[in-house]
Amino acid sequence: MSLYNDHFKIIEQRLSNALNATQYDGVVIHSGSPQKIYLDDQSYPYKVNPHFAYWVPMTDCPDSFVAFKPGKKPLLIVLQADDFWHTQPQLSQGPWLELFETTSVPNLAQAEQLLADYKQCAWLGDTPHMPIQWGFETTNPDDLLAYLHYDRAEKTAWEIELLTTANEIAAKSHLAARDAFLAGASEIDIHNQYLLAMGGPESSLPYSSIVALNNHGAVLHYDKYETTAPEQSIAFLIDAGARHHGYVADITRTWSAPGHSEFQQFIDRIDSEQLALIDSLAVGQAYADYHYDMHIRLANVLEDFKLINCSADEAVANGVTKAFFPHGLGHLIGLQTHDVAGHQIDHHGTKADTSDGHPFLRLRRDITEGMVFTIEPGCYVIDQLLAQHGEANVINQERVEWLRPYGGVRIEDTVVMKDNKPVNLTRPGFAKLA
C-alpha cells in the first residue's frame, strides 16, 4: 500500500465523519477557476482549492471536480477543455487514479451532467455563481468546513512526505540565495538565483519571498526587490518557500557577512534558542505556552546582548520583548502557508480566546500527534514599536544603534509531532547539502 492509499483512507474517514456529524449527503469539491483581472482578458495566477489538492495532488487542473458520497467510489472529473490557446492538464499517473472513478470532459456542461446526482451535496469552492447556476442548494457550509478544517491540522504520512520534499527544494534554493548574498548581489538578483535553484516560476511560490539586505530585514513583510546592491551587504534575511504537489515549505534564515562576528553570535543565539524550544515541544501542551516561553528566552538574549537596561523578567512583564518580537511564534502549515483552523479549538468551530495581548499569534490549539507547524522566533529593530517604550528608558539605545544596520534576525523551521516527539522537517534539507 502506498502512502497515498493510507492518506486516502484517512481523509475518506474524516470526510465521512464530518458528513455524518453535519448531515450533508456528500460533497462536490470544485478545483477553482482562473480569476480574471478587472477590465482585462488576463487572469491572476490560478491557485487550486486546497480541498481539491487534499484529495488529488494535481494543482494545475482548473474547473475540475471531486464528488464524494459515503460508501461510493469518489468521482474525479478533470476538465481537458477543447481549447487551442492553453495547455490542458494531463491525468498524471499516480495511485489516486485507481481510487477514483476518473473521467475527463471537454467542457463544463458535461461536468454539470455528470454531477446531476450530487445536487443535494454541499459544494466546496470559491466560485459562488457556478453552484447556484447548477442548482446546488448548499455552498461552503460553515459547520462542514469547521469539521474538515479542524482535522487538516494533523497530517498523514503522505502529507509529511510531500512537506519534506517541499522543504528540501526550498533549502537548496535558500543556499543558492545565501551564496548570491555573499557574492554581493542585489535583492532582485538573489531572488532570481532562488527561483533558478527552485526550478519553478515565481507564481509557484507559496508566498511572496522576503529577500531583505541589511536594515530591510526589519520590515516584517518586506516585498520590494531592490535592483541595485547596497555598497556593503552586511546582513541578509530571507523568508522564502516552495511547493510540492501543493504542500508548502516556509523557511526563514538570516545570514551575516564575514567580519561581523557579534551579529553572527546574535544569529547563533536566536538559532540555538529556536532549536532548544523545538526540543521542548510536547503533545498535549498549548502552542501558546511555547510562544510565551519564547518571549522569556528572547528577554534573556536581550539582556545578554545588552539591548535592554532592565532585567529579563521586567522586559517580559512590561512588554518590551513584544516590541522586538511582535509576530507570533508560528502557525499551522500544509496546503496553505498559514493553514486553516489555527484558532479553532474543536470540530464545531469554537474560537480560541485571544485576549492575552498577543494578537498576532496564529496558532492557539493544543499540540497533537501529527500536527505540523512552524517555529519562527525573531528579533528586529522596529522604531515604531521601540518608541512605545522610549520614556521608560528600558531600551539601550546605543545597542539598538548597533543592531539597526543589520535589520533583524528570524529563524523559521517546520516541525511535525511524531510519537510525541518534535521532528524538524526543515533542517535535514540543509544538512544534506552541507
Ligand code: GLY
Ligand atoms: N512567510 C510567512 C510566514 O512566515 O508566516
Ligand code: MN
Ligand atoms: Mn511562517
Ligand code: MN
Ligand atoms: Mn516565513
